[in-house]
Amino acid sequence: MFLSLAVAGGLAATPAVASADSRADIPQSHPSWASPTAKVADAASSSTVDFRVYLNLRDQSGAEAAAQAVSDPQSRTYRQYLTPDQVRDRFAPSDQTVSAVRNWLTSSGFRIGQVPANRAYVEAKGSTDQVQRAFAVTLGKYAVKGQTLRAADKNLSVPASLAGAVLGVVGVDQATNLFKPNHTDGADTPAAKQDKAAGPATAPPSTGFRNSGPCSAYYGEKVDSTDPAYQGKQLPYAPCGYTPAQLRSAYGLDQAAKLGADGKGTTIAIVDAFASPTIYADASEYAKRNDPAHPLTKAQFSQHIFPANPDQEPPDQCDASGWYGEETLDVEAAHGLAPGADILYVGGADCQDLSLDTALNYVVAGHKADIISNSYGDTGEDIPADEVKAFNQISVQAALEGIGVYFSSGDNGDEVARLGEPSADFSASAPWVTAVGGTSLAVGKDGKRQFETGWETGKSTLTDGAYDPAFPGTFNGGAGGGTSRLFEQPFYQKGIVPDALSTKNQTGGAKGRVVPDISAVADPNTGFLVGQTQTFPDGAYYDQYRIGGTSLASPVFAGVMAVADNLDHVHHGFINPALYQLTSHTSAIKDVQHVDGAVQRVDFANGVDASEGLLTSARVLDYPNLTIHTTKGYDDVTGLGAPDGLAFLLLV
CATH class of the missing domain: 3.40.50.200 (Peptidase S8/S53 domain)
Structure with missing residues (x-):
């Protein structure tokens, strides 16, 4: 559980802590369920990992204050909503921030994917070995709630120069597989499930x-x-x-x-x-x-x-x-x-x-x-x-x-x-x-x-x-x-x-x-x-x-x-x-x-x-x-x- 993240109205972007080797931890990026006792195997080194590096807003507290203002009936700006362009221009990460993260990912050997219109994240793809080297972790498979999911053995880290840019990384672990x-x-009988050998393109009704x-x-x-x-x-x-x-x-x-x-x-x-x-x-x-x-x-x-x-x-x-x-x-x-x-x-x-x-x-x-x-x-x-x-x-x-x-x-x-x-x-x-x-x-x-x-x-x-x-x-x-x-x-x-x-x-x-x-x-x-x-x-x-x-x-x-x-x-x-x-x-x-x-x-x-x-x-x-x-x-x-x-x- 992440009590230290709780703030009034939402989550603050917790500052990363730089280490002696000029790296910075991404706080609490290690799932609590990925404990040594739950580990069942190492992740295959050649497996492909798709992930997204989410970027901090330029003004998180300002964005939340504005979101409250347009939603609060007592506010003078109630329902004066912003367009996507206005949100991007006022709060989104800058082009320079996106470029810095892209350059680091490229230099680490990753293939760069999508950057959405609101610059929320940079999408990347690479092997397990590349992920382990880039984020200074070891990936394994862990038993959790009847599933076997990938996760790192500790907090991910990034170069200290990117500490202020990176909000978090989604996809290195498979926590979202827990969403059902x-x-x-x-019914009194459990619902039948799809054959797990079948991929989504071949899944029958x-x-x-x-x-x-x-x-x-x-x-x-x-x-x-x-x-x-x-x-x-x-x-x-x-x-x-x-x-x-x-x-x-x-x-x-x-x-x-x-x-x-x-x-x-x-x-x-x-x-x-x-x-x-x-x-x-x-x-x-x-x-x-x-x-x-x-x-x-x-x-x-x-x-x-x-x-x-x-x-x-x-x-x-x-x-x-x-x-x-x-x-x-x-x-x-x-x-x-x-x-x-x-x-x-x-x-x-x-x-x-x-x-x-x-x-x-x-x-x-x-x-x-x-x-x-x-x-x-x-x-x-x-x-x-x-x-x-x-x-x-x-x-x-x-x-x-x-x-x-x-x-x-x-x-x-x-x-x-x-x-x-x-x-x-x-x-x-x-x-x-x-x-x-x-x-x-x-x-x-x-x-x-x-x-x-x-x-x-x-x-x-x-x-x-x-x-x-x-x-x-x-x-x-x-x-x-x-x-x-x-x-x-x-x-x-x-x-x-x-x-x-x-x-x-x-x-x-x-x-x-x-x-x-x-x-x-x-x-x-x-x-x-x-x-x-x-x-x-x-x-x-x-x-x-x-x-x-x-x-x-x-x-x-x-x-x-x-x-x-x-x-x-x-x-x-x-x-x-x-x-x-x-x-x-x-x-x-x-x-x-x-x-x-x-x-x-x-x-x-x-x-x-x-x-x-x-x-x-x-x-x-x-x-x-x-x-x-x-x-x-x-x-x-x-x-x-x-x-x-x-x-x-x-x-x-």
Whole structure:
């Protein structure tokens, strides 16, 4: 963890320390997980390493102050956003700085790649041996969270003359391989993964999954009257998957549509890894079947795909087809909530180094979109400082340009089950993004919201006529949340987030950034119907199933904000200051509180048909046995709450 990096509002560019041989360490560039006891092998000396040397802004504190000013409703320069050219001219590294870094990399034998328009980094490529000599480290392979990832044995270093120029280096270690999509179908059987021997160019569609019946068209439509009662109650069957029209109605977007606002004039960028070869066909077929009045036209949809690198060493882990499902969910949910918005999909290059920061920077450097939805994250915050600082710099520029950056808060609840201690997830915990938490949503026959509570699921499986374990079951996934150990409390949370939350995981009276900021539907047991080409026993073809996760909540809320842009005739940019100042004490945000409830869920044992039997379980809503809880007011499961129709769209 990087407590020494925490500053109010974000991360400071920590000065490097020059050593006696005229080199300077890049502080905390060695991942904490790359310990001697975790090392399993040396890195192959001839393997190719692609990396990016990120450069310091000329005025980091000035950039953050300007980003706050254009985002703060109390500022005289509120919404006076900068263009990408203005950001570059005021804050970007100089041409001389770029040249100095390029020259050093070239002299070290590296091939130079891209320098983006905002001069955020210099891209380079070379062998393991070249990297070890240039940065004065030894590269090895380390076991971490079920993966084997490359990392250095100590902090990277650069010539002392470049100490003031270099912010960090991303790609020498493979920490971004720890980022995973935050979606889940909530099935009793683990999701099938792509064959790890298959590269992204040959990845087949993901293994097929279908809902089993019975399930409900809306919440409470069907009640299980044949199985034993759970806690003395016959439970309603889980919804089959909400349609776009149901979610637009539940969140009041149908009212905005009557006023002519459906997201038109706003571009939503979806950032993920890889690229589904069937994405447009799937998304257009989905709209045709489930929302025929709102087709996804070719004019609305575009893609920018970073090509896979043929020089990369074979990946240790690869789940391209899993990312295909993430992309499909994100595109269909964003279009479903804001059918008039344009959708830009930006796909990172590969799973060896997901290059998600490169994809994000592409959108920001050229202001390719007004809203960016990101549905992935780390398990916790154990990401090297290089990646954290680089990401922070990109998100600050997004705020300067009036681009709203949304991140799902995670699907592992408080992370205690995985990490042994509570933790928020990065990148949602970063101060310059909007962290979107998750809810369980009951949409009635009339399309209205019956109730909404925090998404934390307890599962009790029905076996031989009895539920095991008894209420509230075992934790089966839920919205991420909690207090960051990386980031201090940002300006917009002061005086609003309770001290009882902001002081968690802190020492000496410090206060931390608390996640999430806002929330939307995520529970796969009250989830979204999605359509995707999948691989079934009888072939690969399009089919539909219910899905959830905060991967759903992020594009849903991005769609809400696109409609708000359209209705209010303004791009809202970094929305957190307005969320906390303008809506935290009004009816514009629905305060999400605990609701006692559960649904009955029936799944195919094999995921596709009844040939191997059915699995029945009770799914408890808002499972109580975590360190994060849904409460009255701001809480660390749902944040401020959920958007509440026109009142939210007009006030925010």
